Amino acid sequence: MKTLPSAGQRFINGIIPENPTYRLLLGMCPTLAVTNNVKAALTMAFATTFVLFCSNIMISLIRNLLKPHLRILVFTLTIATFVTVVDRLLAAYMYEMSKQLGPYIPLIIVNCIIISRCEACASLQNPFISACDALGVGIGFTLGLVSIATVREILGSGTWLGFTILPPEIWTPWSIMILPPGAFMTLGVLLAAVNYIQSKYKTE
Amino acid sequence: METNQSNEISQTPEVKRPHYLIQAWLVILLSVFYGAILVYVQIHLGPQIEKNKTAATFAQIPALVEGADASKTESLTITGTDGKPATVYRVKNENGEAIGWVFPGSGQGFGDTIQLIIGLDPKIETLTGLYVLDQKETPGLGNFITGENFRGQFAGKSVLVPLRAKAGEPENPEEIRAVTGATISSTAVCDIVNATVAKYKEAALTQN
Numbered sequence: 001m002k003t004l005p006s007a008g009q010r011f012i013n014g015i016i017p018e019n020p021t022y023r024l025l026l027g028m029c030p031t032l033a034v035t036n037n038v039k040a041a042l043t044m045a046f047a048t049t050f051v052l053f054c055s056n057i058m059i060s061l062i063r064n065l066l067k068p069h070l071r072i073l074v075f076t077l078t079i080a081t082f083v084t085v086v087d088r089l090l091a092a093y094m095y096e097m098s099k100q101l102g103p104y105i106p107l108i109i110v111n112c113i114i115i116s117r118c119e120a121c122a123s124l125q126n127p128f129i130s131a132c133d134a135l136g137v138g139i140g141f142t143l144g145l146v147s148i149a150t151v152r153e154i155l156g157s158g159t160w161l162g163f164t165i166l167p168p169e170i171w172t173p174w175s176i177m178i179l180p181p182g183a184f185m186t187l188g189v190l191l192a193a194v195n196y197i198q199s200k201y202k203t204e
Numbered sequence: 205m206e207t208n209q210s211n212e213i214s215q216t217p218e219v220k221r222p223h224y225l226i227q228a229w230l231v232i233l234l235s236v237f238y239g240a241i242l243v244y245v246q247i248h249l250g251p252q253i254e255k256n257k258t259a260a261t262f263a264q265i266p267a268l269v270e271g272a273d274a275s276k277t278e279s280l281t282i283t284g285t286d287g288k289p290a291t292v293y294r295v296k297n298e299n300g301e302a303i304g305w306v307f308p309g310s311g312q313g314f315g316d317t318i319q320l321i322i323g324l325d326p327k328i329e330t331l332t333g334l335y336v337l338d339q340k341e342t343p344g345l346g347n348f349i350t351g352e353n354f355r356g357q358f359a360g361k362s363v364l365v366p367l368r369a370k371a372g373e374p375e376n377p378e379e380i381r382a383v384t385g386a387t388i389s390s391t392a393v394c395d396i397v398n399a400t401v402a403k404y405k406e407a408a409l410t411q412n
Contacts, residue, residue: 062230062234065230066230067227067230070227070228070230070231073231074230074231074234077231077234077235077238078234078238081238081241081242084242084245085241085242085245088245088246088249088253089245089249091249091253091256092249092252092253092256093252095253095256095257095259095260099338102340103315103316103340
């Protein structure tokens with residue numbers, strides 16, 4: 001049996017070598033849908049990380065009780081519970097943001113990053129390693145979303161996290177960048193850049 | 205561990221498994237446990253979420269009825285024709301004179317329930333404004349119902365004749381230009397407005 005990664009490896013893996021957005025291309029729905037401004041992207045990333053963290057620990061605690069043919073059901077049940085909690089928390093304390101993110105918060109339930117971490121890590125390893133894994137992947141996902149949102153918000157609105165970067169006098173905002181096509185173009189260009197940097201790094 | 209378990213299943217397919225309810229004991233137990241967590245969350249956060257919704261409604265009142273003073277506006281609980289109690293708002297200006305009404309309305313859209321608030325004149329004959337509180341219509345199509353271009357058409361329309369959504373340029377006064385050719389979301393909004401006015405008009409007018 002192959003030895004499983006340690007807590008430190010799990011943490012590091014999630015950030016760069018197995019970055020969910022750029023290396024594994026998982027969780028594309030929020031990556032494309034809520035990255036037209038940095039604030040929405042950060043909220044989505046934190047919400048996903050919270051759900052990931054809680055579900056990983058919960059699944060890890062009950063990992064020895066899981067039956068193979070019922071495990072996906074248990075994963076989904078666990079994830080759905082924490083997503084509902086996060087959805088209610090946002091509606092109670094960040095009402096405007098919760099309206100802006102709309103259906104994308106409930107859609108975290110079917111975000112394949114979380115179910116893949118439950119399957120690949122939490123159902124095999126102890127809660128501490130699973131927690132490190134969740135934090136690593138969470139940071140990696142946050143980096144992915146925020147990098148795309150940064151490009152889109154600066155080019156599309158001339159702002160970053162609401163602060164003016166390119167004033168309207170010198171910059172005509174590209175409204176396509178805040179519309180869905182802008183998400184595809186930004187993701188494509190950034191993915192190409194990441195692949196290019198990696199190929200350079202590997203050959204040297 | 206993973207591979208061992210799946211081998212065991214594939215090598216001994218004839219093994220007698222326990223009753224499915226017994227196999228699912230963990231799922232059942234977890235459902236109860238998670239259900240309890242959600243009940244706890246809802247009890248603690250539910251009132252706050254309701255408060256946010258009311259605050260969002262109040263914030264829109266000046267935009268729905270011209271000259272309104274949200275702090276003077278009165279909340280009334282009335283019974284609609286469906287027999288259910290509902291909160292409507294008697295909008296007042298800064299001198300405390302009643303200058304209109306705000307009714308909450310909701311109904312099925314294409315995606316999910318659409319929640320509206322509707323501004324009306326004191327006699328409940330003319331619309332003064334419309335705002336979409338909550339909707340999950342298709343992004344880029346149906347969700348244009350939240351836009352000023354669509355909502356702006358309702359101000360000044362008479363509610364004595366039911367409103368209709370129409371693809372293309374409206375020809376009659378009761379027609380509203382739909383946001384897309386398919387008109388599902390736009391028709392839903394018109395229907396909600398018609399139904400809401402019919403439901404609360406009488407009860408609201410008899411309030412003193």
